[in-house]
Amino acid sequence: MADRPPRPERTGVLLALPTWLTLGVFFLLPLAILFVxxxxxxxxxxxxxxxxxxxxxxxxxxxxxxxxxxxxxIYLQIFWRSIWMAVVTTLVCLVVSFPVAYYIAVAAPAxxxxxxxxxxxxxxxxxxxxxxxxxxxxxxTEGLVNRFLVGSGLTHGxxxxxxxxxxxxxxxxxxxxxxxxxxxxxxxEKLDLSLLEAxxxxxxxxxxxxxxxxxxxxMPGIVAGVILVFVPSLGQFIVSDLxxxxxxxxxxxxxxxxxxxxxxxxxxxxVAFELTAAVLLLLFAYALYTKRKGQDVLL
Amino acid sequence: MSRLARAAAGGILAAAVLxxxxxxxxxxxxxxxxxxxxxxNLYIWSEYLPxxxxxxxxxxxxxxxxYDLYDSNEPVLEKLQSGVADYDxxxxxxxxxxxxxxxxxxRPLDRARLKNLxxxxxxxxxKQFDPGNAYSLPYVWGTTGYGYDKTKAGRTExxxxxxxxxxxxxxxxxxxxxxxCFAAALKFLGHSLNSTDPAILKQAAVLLKKQKDLVKTxxxxxxxxxxxxxxxxxxxxxxxxxxxxAAADPRRFGYVLPKEGATxxxxxxxxxxxxxxxxxxxxxxxxVLEPEVNARIVNGISYASPNVPARKFIRPEILNDPAIYPxxxxxxxxxxxxxxxxATTILDEYWTEIKAQ
Amino acid sequence: xxxxxxxxxVYAWLVYVFLYAPIAILVLFSFNRARxxxxxxxxxxxxxxxxxxxxxxxxxxxxxxxxxxxxxxxATVIGTLVALALGRHALRxxxxxxxxxxLPVIIPEIVLGxxxxxxxxxLSFHLSLWTVVIAHVVFCxxxxxxxxxxxxxxxxxxxxxAALDLGARPLQTFWRVxxxxxTPGIVAGALLSFTISIDDxxxxxxxxxxxxxxLPLQIYSMLKVGVTxxxxxxxxxxxxxxxVLIVIAQRLQQAPVxxxxxx
Numbered sequence: 004m005a006d007r008p009p010r011p012e013r014t015g016v017l018l019a020l021p022t023w024l025t026l027g028v029f030f031l032l033p034l035a036i037l038f039v040x041x042x043x044x045x046x047x048x049x050x051x052x053x054x055x056x057x058x059x060x061x062x063x064x065x066x067x068x069x070x071x072x073x074x075x076x077i078y079l080q081i082f083w084r085s086i087w088m089a090v091v092t093t094l095v096c097l098v099v100s101f102p103v104a105y106y107i108a109v110a111a112p113a114x115x116x117x118x119x120x121x122x123x124x125x126x127x128x129x130x131x132x133x134x135x136x137x138x139x140x141x142x143x144t145e146g147l148v149n150r151f152l153v154g155s156g157l158t159h160g161x162x163x164x165x166x167x168x169x170x171x172x173x174x175x176x177x178x179x180x181x182x183x184x185x186x187x188x189x190x191x192e193k194l195d196l197s198l199l200e201a202x203x204x205x206x207x208x209x210x211x212x213x214x215x216x217x218x219x220x221x222m223p224g225i226v227a228g229v230i231l232v233f234v235p236s237l238g239q240f241i242v243s244d245l246x247x248x249x250x251x252x253x254x255x256x257x258x259x260x261x262x263x264x265x266x267x268x269x270x271x272x273x274v275a276f277e278l279t280a281a282v283l284l285l286l287f288a289y290a291l292y293t294k295r296k297g298q299d300v301l302l
Numbered sequence: 303m304s305r306l307a308r309a310a311a312g313g314i315l316a317a318a319v320l321x322x323x324x325x326x327x328x329x330x331x332x333x334x335x336x337x338x339x340x341x342x343n344l345y346i347w348s349e350y351l352p353x354x355x356x357x358x359x360x361x362x363x364x365x366x367x368x369y370d371l372y373d374s375n376e377p378v379l380e381k382l383q384s385g386v387a388d389y390d391x392x393x394x395x396x397x398x399x400x401x402x403x404x405x406x407x408x409r410p411l412d413r414a415r416l417k418n419l420x421x422x423x424x425x426x427x428x429k430q431f432d433p434g435n436a437y438s439l440p441y442v443w444g445t446t447g448y449g450y451d452k453t454k455a456g457r458t459e460x461x462x463x464x465x466x467x468x469x470x471x472x473x474x475x476x477x478x479x480x481x482x483c484f485a486a487a488l489k490f491l492g493h494s495l496n497s498t499d500p501a502i503l504k505q506a507a508v509l510l511k512k513q514k515d516l517v518k519t520x521x522x523x524x525x526x527x528x529x530x531x532x533x534x535x536x537x538x539x540x541x542x543x544x545x546x547x548a549a550a551d552p553r554r555f556g557y558v559l560p561k562e563g564a565t566x567x568x569x570x571x572x573x574x575x576x577x578x579x580x581x582x583x584x585x586x587x588x589x590v591l592e593p594e595v596n597a598r599i600v601n602g603i604s605y606a607s608p609n610v611p612a613r614k615f616i617r618p619e620i621l622n623d624p625a626i627y628p629x630x631x632x633x634x635x636x637x638x639x640x641x642x643x644x645a646t647t648i649l650d651e652y653w654t655e656i657k658a659q
Numbered sequence: 660x661x662x663x664x665x666x667x668x669v670y671a672w673l674v675y676v677f678l679y680a681p682i683a684i685l686v687l688f689s690f691n692r693a694r695x696x697x698x699x700x701x702x703x704x705x706x707x708x709x710x711x712x713x714x715x716x717x718x719x720x721x722x723x724x725x726x727x728x729x730x731x732x733x734a735t736v737i738g739t740l741v742a743l744a745l746g747r748h749a750l751r752x753x754x755x756x757x758x759x760x761x762l763p764v765i766i767p768e769i770v771l772g773x774x775x776x777x778x779x780x781x782l783s784f785h786l787s788l789w790t791v792v793i794a795h796v797v798f799c800x801x802x803x804x805x806x807x808x809x810x811x812x813x814x815x816x817x818x819x820x821a822a823l824d825l826g827a828r829p830l831q832t833f834w835r836v837x838x839x840x841x842t843p844g845i846v847a848g849a850l851l852s853f854t855i856s857i858d859d860x861x862x863x864x865x866x867x868x869x870x871x872x873x874l875p876l877q878i879y880s881m882l883k884v885g886v887t888x889x890x891x892x893x894x895x896x897x898x899x900x901x902x903v904l905i906v907i908a909q910r911l912q913q914a915p916v917x918x919x920x921x922x
Binding site: 045047048049050077078080081132136139140143144145165166244245248249250251252256257260261262263264265266267 | 374376379400401404405478479480481514517518519520521523524527528531532533641643644646647649650653654655657658
């Protein structure tokens, strides 16, 4: 960070100010209200139970009841499953997206780049619900894939492709792909081809050029993509409900259920804040790690 | 980090003050304001009100109707609670009406202004969620049963039993709805669907846990499509959507209202406490209570209405469809889902367990 | 290199097929005679015809476009600025700003939606289309900022420094050097931002006011009576329109670029 050109600090503050104001007022403040609520208790008709004696409430430790409840093994199991699903989604997205982003940014003719980029996001400007129905049509017992498999004699009977973890992953990966491809593209697009050529000229194997030059140079894009895919997939729930048959609960379902069906906002808020804290800790750990290695903090 | 902590602490403090202000008295018992403007802001489910019905109202009265849609009851609660949603009429479900009344978010009805009130069937009035209908008027009602595929399931008894029968493993769809699933289990076991006795709730939870193995998917969105596509033999769901599938192919699909009883649900029209366009509101309420207008609504949306004289104008295929207008005795065994207060938390823990196992 | 290039393009096109497979089904079903969205019963243009008379859907499309474009425009500008602050300037409260940008991505939508509507109540902000725009800006800023920040990081600063050394004013340097360098990041961020805004339903359902029903709200509210293929029809039309716009933009952009390549 020492190599940063000495510029008046004021510029930085001015540039950050609109975001500070917007997020400070319309995000942090509402969230702070909810944070206070997460220490409360559900009233009979939802809403908050009024606290008669604040001192007693604090001393009795009741304010931590929601956080204590969330440590029950059943909830821990739900968190664990959500993390696992999000990790798989992120890894598959990364592996699938990298060559595509590379193709758009480097290999495809320059004049087609924006077109190809646009075509990545356009499918997602249609309704999520209708898109998911289309997936169900493709995957169901009497769906497209099964009709092809059975018709062509590849399998004897239809495969169970819907209402299981496979379908959930397909749905998650499909929905998150653009959030991986676009950041990767933005990083790959500035890849210095002359470096790659030099490396090849010097006789480096393709794989070592890839790992030693391409990957490190696109690290910022990889990190951004991983965050934009991993974090939202942690909170996903509609995909898993429709394609997975809603037979498991993920962290997203749990929070949704508490806010909607169970109308237990305090508990739902507590779970949401725990999830947030866990992700933030992860990000801080990563930032600390890169700083210690003397690299630019990419986050 | 310390800067972050300081900023966060400041933010929380400020928020706590604001939250305190928000929870203070808000003067919901505002006296009736003037007649309001000649417009009406509705907040309602999609396709609950055919366009022609609205157009005619505007033609007759010159009142412009604005129309916003919701997809679940929770945003209605949150929006009315925030006090900044300018709606004149909302159409929440039964249990939500109770909550809205408890939270003082509704305005009492001025019954003297509704000359068509007498058209409503007393069977749908004076329910637990709003004794004496002080705040709400039933708009449409229906039941929660299940649809089935006659070609695959064969003959079925009019009971919840097939949904819990191991022979139907992998061919069952249940609503992804905690209260409705418990209602099916409780009724099958012969209990009230509003039971709060922990022992009974546990019994139902055990049954649902066992049933999970048989369930292909939980879905409360397009379950009628899943049934129609041949993915399942039995689909638990609301009568309207399932009746539509059955009507499209009556030889293949049917709707069952189980003999043990089931959920009766009602969506009611209510006036938010802060509604302003009072004249327009009452003009509209009386308008939709007119028999012919009401029949046009029923004919358009295929859900039953509690309006008695409207039946004369309802298309016979709707009026005679037992999935839409069930028989007297079948209906007598149905119950409204009531807010079960603190037992909700017990159910929620069981539900999480069932789903997470 | 050539063999690998061919492999790459085949692979990329396979991924495009994956992306468009459900879209093809979606478009196909807009011509389906059946009212249900799961069974194919033959061709019809009925849904396009009834769509033309469905004021509710058309109004909701208009609302969605207004919200999508407005929130993307605002989020892209302020998101890019904060990314510059993080990537190019010594910033007091850098750690705080970074966390601030990640939070909206982490917080589940229903939490933000419920919190925001309560907060609007505290502020006495009457719910409208603009309360939706504000909510969307809140979660879109992060996407733009994160992508642009990634683009900026590790960038060779020598170009900017050279411009400054040659006497260019900072603002001039920004417009002539920095902005063109980060444009791919801004475009990518804006596209993502529009993508989440146009299809958001959870948060919108909490903060939309009178006359602010967006297309996703319209579609989800139809669940109770069954979503009709009119929704497929409107999605298909929007899709066709977008593709046409992209191709036109491509043509417009292409001409000068190719001339540039010639010289």
